[in-house]
Amino acid sequence: QVQLVESGGGLVQAGGSLRLSCAASGSIVRLHAMAWYRQAPGKQRDMVALITNGGSTDYADSVKGRFTISRDNAKNTVYLQMNSLKPEDTAVYYCNALVGINAKNYWGQGTQVTVSS
Secondary structure, three states, X not given: OEXXXXXXXXXXXXXOOEEEEEEEEEXXXXXXXXXXXXXXXOOOOEEEEEEOOOOOEEEOHHHOOOEEEEEEOOOOEEEEEEOOOOHHHOEXXXXXXXXXXXXXXXXXXXXXXXXXX
């Protein structure tokens, strides 16, 4: 079994910054792509940023130039540095990882990010 534990959420004013972390633990034979998703109340869960195990990245258009995803493969951890935060970034942020030879999909429990105007 694999567990993903997020941390770093909170309340911040517009224009501020937060850094999210997600550590994977458990039976990790191989860790493939890792990603951050977010879900605002009444909306679907959307991908925010993704990073492959080789370091290639992809971002939602709404966060390009403001958010940076990175990972530490030695620690099985992915990070999301969020700068110039806007009220519309308010959501529950979820960590996602593809693990193992079958690339099984795992989710974290989510961490709340609230940006006040």
